[in-house]
Amino acid sequence: MTTVGIIANPSAGKDIRRLISQSRFVSNQEKVNLLQRVIKGLSGVGVNEVLLMPDSGHIAQEAVSNLQEIISVKFLEMTILNSEQDTITAAKLMQKQGVSAIVTLGGDGTNRAVALGTCEVPIMPLSTGTNNVFPFLIEGTLAGMAAGTVACHLVDKELCAPRCKKMSVYKSRNMAMDLVDMALVDIAISTETYVGARAIWDINTVSEIFLAVAKPDSIGLSSIGGLTNPISATDSHGLHIEIEKQIGSKYVSAPLTAGNIAKVGIKSISNMVPDHAYVIKKTPCTIALDGERSIPLRDGDSITIILTGDGPPVIDPHKTLKIVGQNKVYFKD
Structure with a gap:
């Protein structure tokens, strides 16, 4: 059984920079759509289960409302405080429950909170805004495939998910x-x-x-x-x-x-x-x-x-999928 955790920050992409600049505003519905593509990418490469952080915006809840047929869905049992403590707590619980990777939807601050919770689980940081440095701006399906590939141990984790600073x-x-x-x-x-x-x-x-x-x-x-x-x-x-x-x-x-x-x-x-x-x-x-x-x-x-140099392992989706192609991981002849 391969389980991947998912943490979607409902507040990401909505701070004051959207008022004083032309920074992109990311709606909850856009996050729902992105999360659904991530989950389909995970399922498509062999991940059996997703463990999600519940959120006040009901992003995760809505995203999986019609996906139970393709993948097992579970939610963390935790109290929602509507603060970064939710993300910290979720990351700790996910490590404790044995997830093989964590996909994050958010910005630099979201991933910082995940690292405060655990620096031991590989993370696939997916950007939901314009002011981000740490997460990757990549299509959700591909992010899911990359995270699932690492979680299922189909590639060398040291190559595809090196530790960050x-x-x-x-x-x-x-x-x-x-x-x-x-x-x-x-x-x-x-x-x-x-x-x-x-x-x-x-x-x-x-x-x-x-x-x-x-x-x-x-x-x-x-x-x-x-x-x-x-x-x-x-x-x-x-x-x-x-x-x-x-x-x-x-x-x-x-x-x-x-x-x-x-x-x-x-x-x-x-x-x-x-x-x-x-x-x-x-x-x-x-x-x-x-x-x-x-x-x-x-x-x-x-x-x-x-x-x-002992930050969390970070999945590089570009490098991971390149290695997948070079090694013909998903090619059947």
Whole structure:
């Protein structure tokens, strides 16, 4: 019996960036349609069962309403809180119940929450918006096929689902370092002293950026690094950028949100060394994780950021399906 978990975030693709930019709004019905294609892709390559996170938008419930004939459907027994804690709890329960892979529908923040729940189960991150770096923008059927292929052990998991990097955030408490959160793509130090609408969209409020990946073909903070010093998911190091508020002779033009290319002043750029402790003491401020302000720091507080290579295994659907074709996995002669 091969079981694949599915976590669909009902809030993904609906934050404030849809109001202040031309970022794509993704309706629940579009997510339902996408999820149905994912499940058909899973079923088509031999997955026997899907284990779904229930959600307040009833996305998963509606998606499987007429699919029970092709695949066994189960829902997690859990209380819905309408927060990222739902995703964290679901990921923990899915690992505990032995799923072979998890398909996520959401953005960078959704996958960060999954990683907070488990870094041991391979994930197939499927994008549902325009401001995403971590998930793949790929047709749902293909994402389902790739996830199912890895889940059914038909390809080498080390090749098709290598571990990603993660940036762990520690806070000093009682002479000890406590892990308080993590990020998979970017950490920004914001001069805003409150969490507010959470999403980072005004670069003038950002003083520093730490990047696990810096992609020139992305939207958001990662593009700042990507257009100055690209860092891939396979590179062991990351990038640390200090932002200059006044635009001088050293700047980069980067797409911070969909439809918005802005000049970003650069004070300094340096490689982020794995396992090195980066201490932030510029308080008061807020720490934004994967594009969303999450941790407020008061005067006298400090945090430590450490980049490591032990994030969750991430299924690369393009590489997986290429290997499937080369090895004729689904070819019958």
